[in-house]
Amino acid sequence: MDQFNSNYLAELTASLSVQLLNGIGSKLRKSLAGTEKERAVERCVRIGLAALLAAASAGAKEDLDQLETIFRGFFKKPEVGRELGALLRGESLKHDELLYLFEEAGFNPKSLPSLSFDQALTAFEAVFLIAATDEPELRGTIQINVLLAQLQKLGEIRAVMRELVDFMRQAHAENLALAIHHGSITAQSSVRQQIVVYQLPYLAGAPTVADWEGHYLRTLISQCEPLDLTAIDDTYASGEVNAISVSEVFTTLYLANLARSPKQTVEAAIRRSGERDLRKKVDSEEKPIPIQAVEAVAAMPRLVILGQPGGGKSTLVNHLVT
Numbered sequence: 001m002d003q004f005n006s007n008y009l010a011e012l013t014a015s016l017s018v019q020l021l022n023g024i025g026s027k028l029r030k031s032l033a034g035t036e037k038e039r040a041v042e043r044c045v046r047i048g049l050a051a052l053l054a055a056a057s058a059g060a061k062e063d064l065d066q067l068e069t070i071f072r073g074f075f076k077k078p079e080v081g082r083e084l085g086a087l088l089r090g091e092s093l094k095h096d097e098l099l100y101l102f103e104e105a106g107f108n109p110k111s112l113p114s115l116s117f118d119q120a121l122t123a124f125e126a127v128f129l130i131a132a133t134d135e136p137e138l139r140g141t142i143q144i145n146v147l148l149a150q151l152q153k154l155g156e157i158r159a160v161m162r163e164l165v166d167f168m169r170q171a172h173a174e175n176l177a178l179a180i181h182h183g184s185i186t187a188q189s190s191v192r193q194q195i196v197v198y199q200l201p202y203l204a205g206a207p208t209v210a211d212w213e214g215h216y217l218r219t220l221i222s223q224c225e226p227l228d229l230t231a232i233d234d235t236y237a238s239g240e241v242n243a244i245s246v247s248e249v250f251t252t253l254y255l256a257n258l259a260r261s262p263k264q265t266v267e268a269a270i271r272r273s274g275e276r277d278l279r280k281k282v283d284s285e286e287k288p289i290p291i292q293a294v295e296a297v298a299a300m301p302r303l304v305i306l307g308q309p310g311g312g313k314s315t316l317v318n319h320l321v322t
Contacts, residue, residue, distance in 0.1 A: 003181035004053045008068065012075050013046040019081025020045065024088050040135040041088070047168045048128035050178070050185055051161070054200040055120035058183035063112055074105035093125050123200065126161040134165065160201050167198045224318040250319045252292055253312055259288035266291055266299040294320065
């Protein structure tokens with residue numbers, strides 16, 4: 001591939017738009033689906049991706065084939081849609097999270113040393129926000145005032161990215177063919193043979209510090225916090241009902257046949273439970289104190305959770321994770 005073209009941009013836009021809309025939450029997704037608002041989001045995605053590709057292709061020409069494959073896989077990831085959907089919820093992007101996902105899609109800084117992923121992501125974020133604030137259909141659906149506040153933080157980037165947004169809107173309106181390479185976007189009319197070039201300036205992005213442990217923990221929480229009720233109500237699978245989290249329904253669980261005296265620690269009571277029934281050890285004048293399951297987990301370096309089917313073992317583990 002010598003350059004990213006209009007067809008490739010359209011392909012990435014379709015992939016990311018689907019993942020982004022799936023990742024923004026049921027309520028917001030339902031208000032956008034099948035409406036002019038959804039098409040407005042797709043326009044913002046398209047302009048943002050053009051900026052990202054221009055920033056990413058500012059290096060060697062021979063890197064484009066590798067980038068083409070990486071971006072295809074990257075923008076098909078549901079996790080990427082959820083992360084980029086933060087912009088529609090009035091949140092800033094987590095560059096370290098997206099860098100991790102980009103590396104999962106095949107990016108290796110050693111094989112693509114000229115690529116500044118952080119700069120490319122900064123270009124996408126700035127252009128997407130500017131484009132979103134220009135869309136009248138999105139007002140009242142997303143928090144435009146919050147988006148404007150985010151734009152304010154971008155400082156000087158706003159002015160140069162505004163030029164790119166206007167450039168892309170004009171190219172789209174006139175159905176101009178695009179070629180993206182070497183940090184620039186070229187728009188050409190097949191009728192008039194007129195060529196217009198936008199050169200992307202250097203953008204200083206946020207520092208990228210790999211936080212693999214943080215990414216792992218946040219991913220674990222996102223998988224354990226939602227409560228899957230599709231087995232008893234299939235409307236949860238369709239997104240028609242707001243999701244319920246484990247923390248909203250969790251009730252306190254206690255260890256069976258085990259209590260402690262007021263003078264005992266939880267750890268001491270558990271360790272002595274193997275000698276004989278602790279209930280017989282508690283003085284008759286002292287009221288036994290039940291031991292919560294979460295207390296036991298906190299007190300012991302390791303343990304095994306046992307219980308009857310449906311007793312709450314899995315829910316307890318998910319609650320502990322979140």
